[in-house]
Amino acid sequence: MLILDGNTERSMKEQAEGGYPREVCGLLLGRFEDRRQVRQVSEAHAAGNLNQDRSGDRYDMDPTDYLRIENAGRARGLEVVGVYHSHPDHPSRPSETDRQRAEEIWQAAESWSYLILEVASGRLVSLRSWVLREGAFREEEVRILPISH
Numbered sequence: 001m002l003i004l005d006g007n008t009e010r011s012m013k014e015q016a017e018g019g020y021p022r023e024v025c026g027l028l029l030g031r032f033e034d035r036r037q038v039r040q041v042s043e044a045h046a047a048g049n050l051n052q053d054r055s056g057d058r059y060d061m062d063p064t065d066y067l068r069i070e071n072a073g074r075a076r077g078l079e080v081v082g083v084y085h086s087h088p089d090h091p092s093r094p095s096e097t098d099r100q101r102a103e104e105i106w107q108a109a110e111s112w113s114y115l116i117l118e119v120a121s122g123r124l125v126s127l128r129s130w131v132l133r134e135g136a137f138r139e140e141e142v143r144i145l146p147i148s149h
């Protein structure tokens with residue numbers, strides 16, 4: 001299960017809509033709970049998409065951004081608990097490319113959430129999250145906490 005702070009959800013929404021029609025990507029920082037079955041997210045940090053040729057339907061997260069965000073989180077007691085990216089004019093389901101990438105690159109990250117934001121005509125229409133289990137994505141529950149003031 002993925003638990004999202006309401007402010008974090010709003011921040012990702014703004015990033016995904018603002019980046020349209022390009023894919024945006026980033027890291028989810030927070031804490032693992034319940035033997036890593038629950039990911040409690042408190043921050044979503046955008047990273048650069050290095051894919052220039054197909055930025056409408058591919059992303060290559062800038063590794064420099066990755067390290068910077070991870071280190072900044074660690075300094076505040078937060079871990080990387082997942083990644084997110086947008087799907088401009090595509091459903092919020094992982095593509096075959098997403099699956100292959102996750103399997104190849106993120107073997108050490110099998111308890112990560114893989115969150116996808118579907119953006120249609122510049123508006124967020126769905127947000128779904130997935131976990132990789134034995135080479136296949138399974139959808140997980142997303143709980144969004146009310147925005148605190």
Ligand SMILES: [Zn+2]
Binds near residue numbers: 087094
């Ligand atoms: Zn994707």
